[in-house]
Amino acid sequence: MLQIRTTVFLVLFAMAFSLNAQNFKFGKVSEEELKETVNPNDSSAAATVLYRSKKVRFTYNQGAGFTILTDVYERIKIYDKSGFDYATISQSLYKSDSDIESISGLKAYTYNLKNGKVEKSKMDKSAVFTTELSKYRNEEKFTLPNIKEGCVIEFQYKITSPFYYSIDEIALQYDIPINQQEISVATPEYFNFKANMKGYLAVSPKHSAKSGNINFTNKNRVSGKGLSTTSTTYSTQNIDYTIHSADYNMTDVPALKEEPFVNDINNYRSSVKYELQYIKFPQQLQENYTTTWEAVIKKIYKSDGFGLQLKSTRYFKDDLDVLIGKTSSPAELMSAIYFHVQNHMNWNSIYGYYTDKGAKTAYKERTGNIADINLILTAMLQEAGLEASPVLVSTRSHGVPMFPTREGFNYVIASVEIDGQQVLLDATNKYARPNLLPTRVLNWFGKKVRKDGSSVSINLLPSQLSEESVQMNVDLDQDGSLNGKLRHTNRYYNAYLFRNKYANSNEEDYLEKLENRNNGMEISNYQIKNKEGVGKPVQESYEFVLDKQADVIGDKIYFSPLFHLLQTENPFKLDERKYPIDFTFPRRDKYMINISIPDSYKVISKPEDMSIAMVDGIGSFQYKMLGEGQNLQLVVDLKLNHVVIGAEHYSYLKEFFKNLVEKQTEKVVLSKISSNGTTESTGKGR
Known part of the structure; x- marks a missing residue:
């Protein structure tokens, strides 16, 4: 019995080892990879990197000195149309005067399953484009052919860089999952690099050392005496040196998910950046590079x-x-x-x-x-x-x-x-x-x-609140439509953003977009002040008609007093967050809504006032309803006083916006007045 259990254990261990050590060879795409319809660890992924390899190494050429070679190989599974963008690959190539990075050995194929057989499509050279982005950078971009849902793509190429003092930052995480990746960086002992890690993934590289060798050919000319000719002799010299390697072997790397209010998601992408500290060749002085600010x-x-x-x-x-x-x-x-x-x-x-x-x-x-x-x-x-x-x-x-x-x-x-x-x-x-x-x-x-x-x-972060204020006067009709006047004022950074986006736009085009953005409202008598007046608030005013802003059910009317201005979703949906929340600049949103209700209706229910504040003065929210009879007034004041909020406050911020959204979506309930002056129903609505 013990022998049987031992045998079973060894078989299972061998199977597990075989799966974890899958050999990805270029051109050998399996039917299983093509048949896969979803990433088992992330069903939302539009694509998955099945395997990725990146090997950075130095090579020495007499006369040219050291150069950096980077071998790139990736195999990607595309599940649906939203993943088609991953079939377009771009590579930045740096240049300085006559020195320029270059790509060689580019091969790229697309694989599809057709009638039970693997169909292979080779990328043509015409699909490769080189663009000059700036004085210092080119971009080489290529798109693989015959992209379909369920296909697998793979590509490989080599980057040759004369910039031996600079290793590009290596991303260890993509926007899609990575099943398996093998990254290696091998540097000669003459170059002392410091590895700086970024991101939230736990990464532990394996360090090792091996021997390298440089062969020099020396040319010597010896002049003869008298009439004898000059002779040339050649000699070779071998120099042994140590190569230091760091290997990053990772499996099941999760996708970097975009979250709202992040200054740039790439700032939190797990990666490693090698910073050159100094260069020290034999019999030469040490050349120090950046070590302190x-x-x-x-x-x-x-x-x-x-x-x-x-x-x-x-x-x-x-x-x-x-x-x-x-x-x-x-x-x-x-x-x-x-x-x-x-x-x-x-x-x-x-x-x-x-x-x-x-x-x-x-x-x-x-x-x-x-x-x-x-x-x-x-x-x-x-x-x-x-x-x-x-x-x-x-x-x-x-x-x-x-x-x-x-x-x-x-x-x-x-x-x-x-x-x-x-x-x-x-x-x-x-x-x-x-x-x-x-x-x-x-x-x-x-x-x-x-x-x-x-x-x-x-x-660099501003402290002054950038204000957006709306003053709106509306008449609510019995059919749930609105007739109103609105004045919208943007100050400081809100005004700056408005001018950058709309100052040079055509007014008709702008109004059409504004109407569509506001549920198809009809705008008339539009006026704008200080459209290009830098330093002054941008002020828009217009009249409008907007349908279906209230639910009319029987003898009752239900509506949110913010109407089309209300916020219906909490932007913070994740259970937890690792990244700081960045609002770009501190802000204040103020709304004053004056509402005239139909003469034949009476308010029987309205939202209660609310005043909440976050810890450490991060933000506050006030919601207050005033008025009586046929006239109501809503005052809403939201302040976000801090630009950057640490992830440790995420739960408070999420709860803050949850309360804010719930309050904004609460309804005012109107009931029709009977001929004797009473409401026709005593129900308090839903």
Whole structure:
């Protein structure tokens, strides 16, 4: 009996080992993979990475030195049409002067099950496109052929990079599940890299070491004596060195799920970033790279594309003299310089803290990248005698720079000290203004760079509440329709967002979208104030007619007093949350609704008042109904005072919005008045 149990155990163990150690060979897609209709661990997944391999290694070529080779291989199962996008693959390729990353050995196939047989479709070379995204980056993109529901795709290629000092961040988590992945990074002992982990997955790489070898061929010329000719001799030299490897072997990696109010979901994607600390070759001095914020900032500041641009001022001297002559205080001078640069320059949509064209050329051509424009702004402020400094920033889409690295930044703005107060400036957006930065920049903190190259962290998050207020007067008809007038006012960041989205739009198109967004209302007598008046509130007003805003059942009418403005869903649905909640900026929503009910009806039930507040002053909500007779007034006031709320407060926030939504969806109940002045029914409605 014991022998039988032992045999069964060994068989089961062997089967389990075989399944876990499945050998994924390019071109060997099974019927089982094609027949799979859903991911067993995530039924919502539109696709699944069945297997993924990424191997990063260094190779040495005499004359060229070290280069980085990255071998990429992926096999992906696509379940339905919503997963078709995963059949388009893009790869960023960096370049600098004559150095450029390249792709070779690209192979890609699609597999479908047709009449019980595996059908294989090869991707044609014409499906591969290379696009120049910027001065520093190309993109190679390809789409696999014959994509259908249930298909499996696979592709492989090699990236060759001359940038031996930089290993691209390696994502360990996708937007879809990954069944199995094998990631390896092998670096020579001469390059000391530090691995920085990001995300919430528990990742424990396996470290190992092995020997590597470099063969040098030395060429020697020996001159003969007298009439004898010069002879050439060759010798070889072998150098042994150690290769350090880190292997990340992972199974059943969950998809990174998008959640509401996240600054950028990629900031929380599990990944590993290798940051070069130093290079030390035999018989050579150690070359140190970024190890502290101080070292990072000083290296950036000393570069020609950054610090040198602040010293060149002659090209704008005449314009600056005019601005100085028109102002009488530091605050006026700062504003004058800011609005001059904002109006004079046009952003070319390229990010960067190093100038693209150079400040002088950009000023002459009136166009440039982020650094061109904001370093011009900083230089003019400094030349005018103001206490101005550049501020290095990472945009919301670029992530939060948690570790000292030059790659952690991709943007630069300006700061000025006026009467002891710090003012932040970005002249690249036509609707920004002093202390109102483009929302792409509102990302935790920046590094203000002083004139000696030192730096200090500064908070980029705004504290002023951005207000959206609605005042609405409506007449409710017996059939449940509304006739009303509405005034909608947006202030501060709400006004900024409105202008960026709608300032240049056609009014007819805008009104059509507004009507559709509000359940098909009919709008008339539309007026708008301060549509392009930067710094002023945007104010819209119009009259409208809107059907089906109340339920008429028998002798009763039921309606939410917020009508089409109510919030019907709690945006926070998950049981728990790992990521901070980011509202971009603090906000306040105010509603005042004046309602006239039909003369033949009487209020028999209305929502009770509510006032709730969150812990630590995070937010508050007030709901109050006033009035009597045929006139009601609803006042709603929602405040979210903090920009970023830690995940530890998620349960409170979820409960807060649950109460908010429930209160907004509560009904006012009207009952028809009989001829003798009483209600025709004593029921209190549903």
